[in-house]
Amino acid sequence: MNSRATSFLGRTGTGILNGFAGAGGTICLLGKGIYWCKASIPNRSKIVHQMDVAGVGSLPVVSLVAIFSGMVLSLQTGIELSHFHIEEMVGSIVSVSMFREMGPVISAIIVAGRVGAAMAAELGTMRVSEEIDALETMSINPVRFLIMPRLAALVLMLPVLTVFGILIGIFGGAVIAKNIMNVDYQVFLQNGIDFLHYKDIFSGMTKSVVFAFLIAGISCYQGMNAAGGAEGVGKATIRAVVLSFLFVLIFDYFLTRFFY
Amino acid sequence: MIEIVDIWKSFSRKKILCGVNLSISDGEIMVIIGGSGAGKTVLLKHIIGLLKPDRGQIFINSISLSTAATSHLEKIRKQFGMVFQSSALLNSLTVWENVALPLIEHTNMSTEEIGKLVSEKLNLVQLHGIEREMPANLSGGMKKRIAVARAIIRNPAIILYDEPTSGLDPVTGHSIENLIVDLKRNLNVTSVIVTHDIEGACRMADRIAMLLHGEIVEVGTPSETRKSSNPAIRQFLQYEK
Numbered sequence: 001m002n003s004r005a006t007s008f009l010g011r012t013g014t015g016i017l018n019g020f021a022g023a024g025g026t027i028c029l030l031g032k033g034i035y036w037c038k039a040s041i042p043n044r045s046k047i048v049h050q051m052d053v054a055g056v057g058s059l060p061v062v063s064l065v066a067i068f069s070g071m072v073l074s075l076q077t078g079i080e081l082s083h084f085h086i087e088e089m090v091g092s093i094v095s096v097s098m099f100r101e102m103g104p105v106i107s108a109i110i111v112a113g114r115v116g117a118a119m120a121a122e123l124g125t126m127r128v129s130e131e132i133d134a135l136e137t138m139s140i141n142p143v144r145f146l147i148m149p150r151l152a153a154l155v156l157m158l159p160v161l162t163v164f165g166i167l168i169g170i171f172g173g174a175v176i177a178k179n180i181m182n183v184d185y186q187v188f189l190q191n192g193i194d195f196l197h198y199k200d201i202f203s204g205m206t207k208s209v210v211f212a213f214l215i216a217g218i219s220c221y222q223g224m225n226a227a228g229g230a231e232g233v234g235k236a237t238i239r240a241v242v243l244s245f246l247f248v249l250i251f252d253y254f255l256t257r258f259f260y
Numbered sequence: 261m262i263e264i265v266d267i268w269k270s271f272s273r274k275k276i277l278c279g280v281n282l283s284i285s286d287g288e289i290m291v292i293i294g295g296s297g298a299g300k301t302v303l304l305k306h307i308i309g310l311l312k313p314d315r316g317q318i319f320i321n322s323i324s325l326s327t328a329a330t331s332h333l334e335k336i337r338k339q340f341g342m343v344f345q346s347s348a349l350l351n352s353l354t355v356w357e358n359v360a361l362p363l364i365e366h367t368n369m370s371t372e373e374i375g376k377l378v379s380e381k382l383n384l385v386q387l388h389g390i391e392r393e394m395p396a397n398l399s400g401g402m403k404k405r406i407a408v409a410r411a412i413i414r415n416p417a418i419i420l421y422d423e424p425t426s427g428l429d430p431v432t433g434h435s436i437e438n439l440i441v442d443l444k445r446n447l448n449v450t451s452v453i454v455t456h457d458i459e460g461a462c463r464m465a466d467r468i469a470m471l472l473h474g475e476i477v478e479v480g481t482p483s484e485t486r487k488s489s490n491p492a493i494r495q496f497l498q499y500e501k
């Protein structure tokens with residue numbers, strides 16, 4: 001009984017310590033990644049390649065998810081608003097919530113699941129197959145060669161994806177408002193613009209940049225520290241996705257508190 | 261000059277190296293033999309600083325690896341080439357890009373100059389016409405030879421080979437052995453070679469070191485090794501034929 005209690009305490013303690021070590025390691029890796037951005041000009045082809053993989057590749061999924069989110073949002077709020085005969089207000093609700101919240105979070109979640117997982121799996125495979133050791137023996141800094149292009153690409157592309165998702169989501173919302181609630185496109189748009197503040201746009205964009213750092217930092221750290229063959233790569237990938245989701249939502253809350 | 265002074269290393273309580281001492285002079289071919297799991301790869305990774313010893317020091321030309329800062333370590337490593345046991349080619353790059361990588365990253369050579377050097381080195385390891393292939397589509401022996409080409413592309417002063425001839429047919433294996441000896445003769449390259457193949461070791465080596473139970477139990481020239489009375493070495497020699 002006593003020994004079970006101590007082993008439970010021991011495991012909890014180790015878990016907490018590992019958590020702190022992981023957080024420290026992730027922040028340290030992010031710092032090094034940002035530092036190596038000074039070498040982004042000579043490594044621009046790698047960055048462009050990653051931008052293509054991460055950004056352009058995610059465009060179809062982001063559009064699909066964003067358009068349906070906008071449609072659902074419009075439908076749900078429109079139905080309620082029509083009880084009070086103010087369904088023309090749907091435009092403001094869709095655009096404000098898209099800019100502030102839905103756009104950044106939806107894009108971040110999709111990118112975490114798609115790009116973050118790929119980063120962790122790719123880097124993890126390179127780690128366990130000694131490719132990263134090989135880079136080090138060639139005096140090629142793995143952070144400059146592997147991490148920096150991924151980080152830079154994600155920080156550049158996630159805001160672009162977010163804007164794209166927001167606009168598509170608003171378009172989806174407008175189509176539903178027109179066809180089901182009979183709200184004219186012009187009214188929808190005018191309402192959307194009238195109620196939107198610069199702060200909403202700014203906070204949404206800040207969120208998406210922060211999310212990009214989170215996803216890239218967590219996924220790269222998990223990949224770089226994978227150990228133990230294919231199984232280890234699998235575990236690193238799972239951790240990368242779960243932790244990215246979790247921290248995107250946690251930071252979303254605190255950023256919202258900070259802005260409003 | 262590589263000096264390994266009293267290196268200790270264990271992985272989660274399992275002792276792998278227990279006080280390894282060895283010094284390798286410039287232009288020497290040192291072959292390290294030992295049973296599977298003896299810690300040969302672990303020792304080789306210490307020499308290039310991929311693993312840190314629990315205790316002890318490694319000096320490369322009198323500079324200690326353990327006290328060198330990261331930037332300095334990168335400079336020291338530029339004198340090295342390493343062939344991994346698993347080849348460790350970058351799977352996302354073509355064969356050409358793999359071999360050219362050290363030149364692309366560290367020099368301002370034009371693509372033509374790099375291309376000339378790459379095909380020269382690939383010729384040395386008897387490979388032709390596979391520049392555009394991806395490593396995943398190649399055999400283990402081909403990957404090994406590409407790894408050798410990558411290790412020698414910048415004419416390093418020290419080359420570490422982890423089982424360079426395992427998985428090769430005897431003819432290609434011999435040509436790699438000759439290549440290693442030629443590099444020493446022509447460019448005074450220092451080589452540290454890990455192998456199981458004691459016959460090949462005797463052909464190439466200036467000296468042979470036997471790693472057993474985490475220690476270097478005997479160092480000697482090939483003829484001394486053949487005459488050794490050490491039971492572990494006798495066993496190695498006995499099963500070779």
Ligand SMILES: Nc1ncnc2c1ncn2[C@@H]1O[C@H](COP(=O)(O)OP(=O)(O)OP(=O)(O)O)[C@@H](O)[C@H]1O
Nearest residue numbers: 271272276294295296297298299300301302303345
């Ligand atoms: N990163 C590691 N973590 C834990 N144990 C390790 C690690 N690397 C090596 N070992 C252990 O160290 C021992 C020696 O491994 P090493 O790879 O050096 O053997 P080796 O002499 O090269 O064998 P082989 O001839 O089969 O390649 C093995 O028992 C291995 O399990």
Ligand SMILES: [Mg+2]
Nearest residue numbers: 300301345422
């Ligand atoms: Mg080995």
